[in-house]
Amino acid sequence: xxxxxxxxxxxxxxxHGIGKAIAxxxxxxxxxxxxxxxxxxxxxxxxxxxxxxxGHHSQVVDVSDLDAVKAASIATTKAWGAVPDVLVNNxxxxxxxxxxxxxxxxxxxxxxxxxxxTFNCCHVxxxxxxxxxxxxxxxxxxxxxxxxxxxxxxxxxxxxAIIGMTQSMAIxxxxxxxxxxxxxxxxxxxxxxxxxxxxxxxALGLPSAAERQHLIPLQRLGQPDDIARAVAFLISDEAxxxxxxxxxxxxxxxxx
Ligand SMILES: NC(=O)c1ccc[n+]([C@@H]2O[C@H](COP(=O)([O-])OP(=O)(O)OC[C@H]3O[C@@H](n4cnc5c(N)ncnc54)[C@H](O)[C@@H]3O)[C@@H](O)[C@H]2O)c1
Numbered sequence: 001x002x003x004x005x006x007x008x009x010x011x012x013x014x015x016h017g018i019g020k021a022i023a024x025x026x027x028x029x030x031x032x033x034x035x036x037x038x039x040x041x042x043x044x045x046x047x048x049x050x051x052x053x054x055g056h057h058s059q060v061v062d063v064s065d066l067d068a069v070k071a072a073s074i075a076t077t078k079a080w081g082a083v084p085d086v087l088v089n090n091x092x093x094x095x096x097x098x099x100x101x102x103x104x105x106x107x108x109x110x111x112x113x114x115x116x117x118t119f120n121c122c123h124v125x126x127x128x129x130x131x132x133x134x135x136x137x138x139x140x141x142x143x144x145x146x147x148x149x150x151x152x153x154x155x156x157x158x159x160x161a162i163i164g165m166t167q168s169m170a171i172x173x174x175x176x177x178x179x180x181x182x183x184x185x186x187x188x189x190x191x192x193x194x195x196x197x198x199x200x201x202x203a204l205g206l207p208s209a210a211e212r213q214h215l216i217p218l219q220r221l222g223q224p225d226d227i228a229r230a231v232a233f234l235i236s237d238e239a240x241x242x243x244x245x246x247x248x249x250x251x252x253x254x255x256x
Contacts, residue, residue, distance in 0.1 A: 009033050016037075018140065021228040028051075216252065
């Protein structure tokens with residue numbers, strides 16, 4: 001356990017799945033959390049699950065929309081009376097498709113949410129974090145950001161880009177006291193993305209994630225909290241000499 005009392009974290013894509021687990025964990029360790037997501041109903045439900053009185057709030061925001069991110073940043077900073085110490089760029093989408101069947105619109109949307117969304121949040125919030133003396137950024141990549149995978153052209157491109165952005169920002173921001181790392185989840189269960197991927201796999205006659213878990217050295221699918229624990233570590237002082245890293249949390253599925 002870490003003590004994050006007095007810290008403030010923005011978590012994007014916090015209404016469901018991995019982002020929700022990150023928000024719950026950070027809040028459980030005393031951090032005030034601002035939940036950002038496009039899904040208003042799920043956002044309200046997640047906010048209601050956090051302990052009350054912890055300085056938590058939510059913003060309905062599409063991270064691919066720069067003006068919306070600016071507005072959410074202003075509202076969040078006003079609510080806290082201070083800038084965030086932590087930014088977790090977790091919001092993401094993924095659609096299974098190869099170069100033979102991905103549509104230009106799907107390619108663009110994947111890049112807009114995953115890459116441009118990460119850029120937008122950093123572009124808007126990093127200057128304030130720098131002026132406040134430092135902070136921590138964690139970007140949600142994937143093992144698909146380290147190796148090309150089948151039927152994942154746009155998603156792989158977006159996650160490789162996130163690892164590149166993580167490394168570039170880590171160098172540029174080190175002198176400003178801002179550490180930037182990424183987490184690369186493997187096959188994580190109990191998320192909306194996993195449900196959608198399993199549905200698409202079934203339609204293509206491919207095995208589900210559960211049917212492929214024997215391929216994972218630790219012999220189980222990951223859970224959102226496996227990722228949340230890695231994020232909690234990366235933003236802690238225990239990781240104070242780590243920046244620019246892209247940490248696999250894959251049960252051994254990917255090791256490079
Ligand atoms: N589930 C996995 O196996 C897995 C593996 C590797 C990486 N990841 C990554 O983890 C992150 C979270 O995925 P998840 O599995 O929890 O999926 P999820 O679909 O359960 O959660 C994603 C959240 O992002 C939100 N979101 C989508 N578009 C948004 C936008 N434009 N603006 C703001 N919020 C938006 C959704 O509403 C949702 O709440 C993603 O970046 C994903 O690529 C997931």
